[in-house]
Amino acid sequence: MSHELPHALSAEPRREGDAPVSSRTYGLGARSAAEGAGSFLLVLAGIGVTTLNTDAGIAPVLAFGFGLLAAMIAFGHVSGGHFIPAVTLGSAVAGRTPWRSVVPYIVAQVLGAVAAAGLLWLILSANDQLPASTTLFSVGANGFDDHSAVQFPLASSFLAEVVATALLVAVFLGATARLANKAVAPFAVGLTYAALLTVLLPITNGSMNPARSTAAAIFSESWALEQLWLFWAAPVVGAVLAGLIYRSADMSS
Numbered sequence: 174m175s176h177e178l179p180h181a182l183s184a185e186p187r188r189e190g191d192a193p194v195s196s197r198t199y200g201l202g203a204r205s206a207a208e209g210a211g212s213f214l215l216v217l218a219g220i221g222v223t224t225l226n227t228d229a230g231i232a233p234v235l236a237f238g239f240g241l242l243a244a245m246i247a248f249g250h251v252s253g254g255h256f257i258p259a260v261t262l263g264s265a266v267a268g269r270t271p272w273r274s275v276v277p278y279i280v281a282q283v284l285g286a287v288a289a290a291g292l293l294w295l296i297l298s299a300n301d302q303l304p305a306s307t308t309l310f311s312v313g314a315n316g317f318d319d320h321s322a323v324q325f326p327l328a329s330s331f332l333a334e335v336v337a338t339a340l341l342v343a344v345f346l347g348a349t350a351r352l353a354n355k356a357v358a359p360f361a362v363g364l365t366y367a368a369l370l371t372v373l374l375p376i377t378n379g380s381m382n383p384a385r386s387t388a389a390a391i392f393s394e395s396w397a398l399e400q401l402w403l404f405w406a407a408p409v410v411g412a413v414l415a416g417l418i419y420r421s422a423d424m425s426s
Contacts, residue, residue, distance in 0.1 A: 199251050201274060205281040207251035208261075211244030212285030215256050216385050218243075221293055223313035233313070234374060237385075238367025245359035253349070254359065257382045258282055259408035263342035266416025267423070269349075282384040290388035307394050314389040314397035315380045315404045322375045330377045331407050337369040338381045338411025346419045380404045381411070 199207075218240030223233040231239070245254035253270065255261045258279045264270040270278075290310070297306040314320075317330035325333070344365045348358035370379035380386045386404035390397035 201277055204252040204274065205277040207248040208255060208278045209281035209285035209288075211248040211252070211254065211256040212282040212384055213289045214244045214247070215240040215382075216286040216289035216388050217292065219385065220290060220310075220313045220389060224293060224297060224309040234367050234370040234379065237370055237379075238363045240363075241366050242359045242363025245362060249359065252278070254362075255345075256282060256384075257341075257408075258384055259338045259381060259412040260342055260345050262409060263346065263412035263416040263419075266413050267346055267419040269346065279384075283387055286382075286384035286388035287391060290392050294392045306392060310389055310392040311394045311397060313378070314393040315378045315386045316397060316400050317377055317403060320396055320400060321377060325376045327403065331403055333373055333376045334380060334404065334407030335411040335414070337373055338408040339415040340411075341365055341369055341381050342412050342415035343419065346415065377404070381408055383408050 215237065219233060219237035222231065222236035241256060244256050248254065248256075253264070255264065255270075255278060261270060261275055261278045261282070265272050265275050294306050294310070297303055297309055303309065317325060317327050321330060341362070345358075345362050347353065348361040349355060366381070369381065373379035373381070383405045386401060390401045
């Protein structure tokens with residue numbers, strides 16, 4: 174099994190033709206803070222476009238993808254560029270991230286996402302000409318059955334989120350592997366995220382990211398919190414599957 178650094182975008186010995194990378198390592202506090210900042214950027218971009226810019230500009234799925242891409246470029250050299258709890262869990266299962274980093278990373282990701290949603294809620298609440306803030310956030314919340322765009326049932330929604338999350342985590346693990354060209358990793362992961370969100374949009378409104386789902390649900394109508402469990406459970410299952418498959422393939426090589 175190959176032994177990689179805890180944060181996948183951290184530096185390794187530079188080879189000819191490699192993009193410049195930082196050789197500095199960071200403590201858990203700094204890495205967790207970077208995860209929170211990246212999650213804040215991701216959710217602010219994605220939910221911000223969903224609630225404030227629905228009739229013009231880029232599509233919300235692209236805003237989420239570009240937000241993740243930018244966060245990986247800006248903060249990935251510090252923490253490894255996860256920003257999504259499922260990615261952190263999958264990376265730990267694959268043996269790429271120490272288990273002691275998992276809880277601090279996920280807590281930071283959730284706090285960053287909630288802070289971004291809270292900022293948007295304050296901005297929206299200050300404008301009396303807009304609909305109620307909870308109504309606007311409900312547009313970006315994740316749901317199934319009656320709260321799916323075309324009323325997909327629980328089983329279909331769960332399966333779709335599991336498979337999409339597993340694919341996203343697999344792309345992250347492959348794009349940030351020891352022998353991969355890490356300069357293109359943010360583009361691979363960000364564009365994959367946007368593409369998979371496009372598939373999930375009519376099914377669950379697209380999650381794969383429990384932190385984003387939690388942030389939207391807190392400021393939405395009550396149904397969003399009631400259905401939030403699925404958008405933690407499905408990404409966890411998908412992340413574990415991807416991590417186990419990657420680890421078994423890595424051990425057999």
